[in-house]
Amino acid sequence: MMSAQPKADGAILTVDDIVVRYDTPEGPITAVDNVSFKVRPGEFLSVIGPSGCGKSTLFNVIGGLLSHHAGIVNVAGETISGPHQSIGMVFQEESTFPWRTVIDNVAFPLELIGMGRAQRAERARHFINLVGLEGFENRYPGELSGGMRQRVSLARTLASEPKILLMDEPFAALDEQTRLLLGDKVLQIQQQLKQTTLLITHNITEAVQMSDRILVMTYRPGKTKRIVDIDLPRPRTSEIVTSDAFGHYVAQIWNDLREEASRGMKDEEAHVLHHEGPSS
Amino acid sequence: MAETGRLRQTAAPLISPVTLLRLAIVLGVLAAWEFLAHSGWLYRDVVPSLLSIGRALAGLLGSFEFYFNLGVTAAEIAAALAIGGLSGLVVGILLGANRFLSRAFEIYLYYLGPTPKIIFFPVLIMWFGVGPESKVALGTLSCFFPVALSVAAGMRQIDKVLIRVGASFRASALQMVLKIYLPAMRHPIINGFRLGFGFALIGALLAETKLSNKGVGFLIINAYSTFDMPRMYAMLIVLFVLAIGANALIGRLGALDRIERL
């Protein structure tokens, strides 16, 4: 159920001793402190932690958007130095291009590599169907709901066929029901494509529902608190949330998180008291 | 004949009160004008009769000379927009993308923008001669600033996540500009060009009134110097209609994509 070290070798993604420090007006801050882990091909790993634990910073490091760090990120044998073509990112915020239709959004990565028009359209359509948005190819994101737009973003990233799917709280802005159903969709796609997935989240239910393993982070400075193996049967759906085993995992992780989350709250309160406002 | 269960809508008035008021204002102004024209209070023809203005207008719109000069001015403005607008776009993108460049140079653009560019005309005549080139140069100078400033500000307002999307897909710099920056900035770009068009128009026309033998500005000052007031009024009317129309057209371009309401 619990293991202190990730299982080694055959890993497609290795995160090795990442340290991220930066200067603020109040002094230097360590956002991420010696985080290391490995991800196996086809695995679904979630990184969970309270606000301020540095998980979004970690997301940017692995995605190659943040180079100001110590430590190495290794993808399929190559050390990354900038966004790697084997990693596909899905962001937390609204990230669809409002001036492009759904199909043009999804075809974007294919356009960048110079794929021909007909081939692009066919490939884009495939992934639009995969996320369940067939019929909406020629709509604009402004006409869609938030959940649908996130599906477009997901389809766009999947269209570049990345070896590793890296997602930063993609469902944070959605309501709970939509979140659960979209979680189902992601699971289904992941299982179908055998997609290696790394999910950053603060939602325990979501993490346990979808993951093979969960990495729990501490509050700032973000370290690895624990890595939990989730031994629930696959294929999974959102119905699993009602099972006992599920509840057991959630309670266990909440126990870990509660300490960290309350440390975070106290820290925020102290910050507001001693300075002129919240720290972020 | 009320239909059961449906609210009866009062019939809308044939002519709305707004239109009525507008009509009243226009008619009132025209009436006052005509009165002034025939009153003899002002020196003859300072306020010419509406009839004489109408005749001058008709004569103007039927003359080849007018269209030729209109073409000259239009060409000057088009060239100014192309050169000034394009360079403004490039400079704006550079300043908006790079904080260092912005903090080094943008302040000069910001403070030099709202200055009277017509005063540069003598210098531009020395550099480019007396022909249309100096007018194009003045128009370019006038149009550069609003475009550059608008684009620079627009670059900074692009939703940061869209830039990260491009970076995460490893888009080249050119791809970023063509596929992300420019489309994301279509509104600031259009607004910048709208202002730029207005300033280029003014710059070119004023330059023509100062020193030229072609163009609408030349025609206007020509009418002034021969005291052909009806003709001058007629030209001002046509000019204003065209300028306001062009401005509205460019504005329409910006409103075209009403679909994206994110």
Added chain:
Amino acid sequence: MTDAAAPRRSPPGRFIAPAVGFAAIVGTFALGEVLVRIGAIDRYIVPPPSEVLGSFYRIVAEERVFSRFLYTGSECLIAGVLLTLFGIAGGMLMHRFKLLQQAIETWVAALAAAPLVLMYPLFLVIFGRSMWTMVIMGFVSGLPPVILKTIEGIAATRKVLINVGRSFKLSAGQQFWKILFPAALPTIFVGVRLGLIFALINIVGTEFLINFGGLGHLIADLAERYDLAGTYAAICFVILVSVLFFIALEKAERWLRPVD
């Protein structure tokens, strides 16, 4: 460029970029100086920058620059007062009489986009070669933004402030003068600032075009006398005045709305 880390911002480091920019500009002028002196650029078209700088003193001394400055300044002042009074009054009227606003607001906006300054020959005919041509030119070109911003400012008062007034049972007049108008003042001032800038630009421009008045006339005069360095110097001087005017207006606006 895609670095998400917080940048270091030590106090001395803040001035590097502006300093580099300034140095680049000075460097360009220095380069210009060299190119003109060696003859790469014709000195009868572009005088060396040092000569232009030298002319400053001569111009100020010989051309009564200060009195010209006052002349242009008074034109701007009169035009400014007029466009402020009539602009705010016009905006208030249009707010009060919604029908009027609906009828002519788009006309005023269209006028703001029209090349009003092209009417200067007209005003020249009516007012002759006098300061009034400039004053009216400044007034007409600066009026539309004041009217539009006044309407905008009054209309944009936050609903909750209006409700506060109603909860105190203020009369319509009190509501306007104690709540709507003060709340609208920052926006109104933005309009006045725009109006003043347009006024200055058009006043100086008109002076240049009709060869009468203060600073604009100076430039036209020097150009006609083929005083190259003097013309360049005068242009720089007028640009300087314009920039200082703009900065002063900005400071005034910041003073008016300290919390924003």
